[in-house]
Amino acid sequence: MNMSRKSVIAAAAGALALGLFAPAAAASASVPSIEGYSDVVADKAISTLTSERGLGETAAAELLQRQQQSVDTLDDVRSAIAGDLVGEHLDAKGNPVVTVATQAAADKAEAAGVTAELAERTTEQLDAARAELEALPAVPHTSLGLDPAENQLVLTIGEKAADSAAGKLTAAAAKLGDAVRVEHVAGGMQKSIYNGEAITGGGSRCSAGFNVNDGSQDYILDAGHCTAGVAEWNVGPSVDASFPGNDYGLIRNDTGSAPGAVTLWNGSTQAITSASDATVGQDICKSGSTTQLTCGTVEAVDVTVNYAEGAVDGLIQTSAAVDSGDSGGCLFSGSTGVGITSGMGGGSSYFQPVTEALSAYGMSLN
Structure with missing residues (x-):
């Protein structure tokens, strides 16, 4: 989970295509x-930024470019303040911000062009609060993650969560004071699977993830709840699954087609040059094969989501x-692969970090 954001896993990443991709549209x-x-x-x-935030096209493009530069800046400064780094995020203007435990770390970050804020709560305090909540029995349709901008944990409770179990979680959170913020959302948390066509098998459907290889064989890096539930896909057999706990799995790609690009559903593709x-x-x-190309913003990282099938840790x-x-x-973010679709709930979506999955299997992106 703490891998360098600049770490180039391989030359490219992409979604499976069972045929040739057309050239990118003008x-x-x-x-x-x-x-x-x-x-x-x-x-x-x-278009997402203009509709959701009211930005003009030029301002939106400048924001996306600034975010890319800020992520690189955070990568450069992270090792210098690693022991004192509590949280990091991009502000509304796309500039990098870190929350740190000491003034010395703040000075180092500021010298590198990163806004630094002294943390009210340390990493150890937040980890201790998380441990207290996670020591309780897992409650389906809840999640727990870090809000680095507010230096708080966020306990999200879906309305489908059992009232008595959710009440115990809420009571435990209240004892932790401002270290935990409780939010209630509609519906519940569920893994995204089934209905229709994309990669199919056993009456189920998922979306093809990143094409990867071990140097001699092509595979598809996919959601673990997909590969755990289906032994044989129309593209090849499932060879491994890690779910729950994680949500990544591996499918052997026997199609002979493993391009390093993400399909954009209009005959064009997005090249991915790093993870x-x-x-x-x-x-x-x-x-994805149902909602196709959608965009949004990273709301939290290192989130534990309690699906009905079990908890998954470390999600985006x-x-x-x-x-x-x-x-x-x-x-993905531009040409950078970021995650694998895991699930949804309360108006948010959840993704398995791709860097963790690549490392677990020792794979390289195609």
């Missing part, structure tokens, strides 16, 4: 170009729309 003359973004992804990301962890405040996009929480059948699809 950009609209009105869409500003963004380094690393294909025309279609730039168009979608910019990275997510940063809170970062704008991202997702490709975003505002990008997902639905059943999107599981396994790719989360």
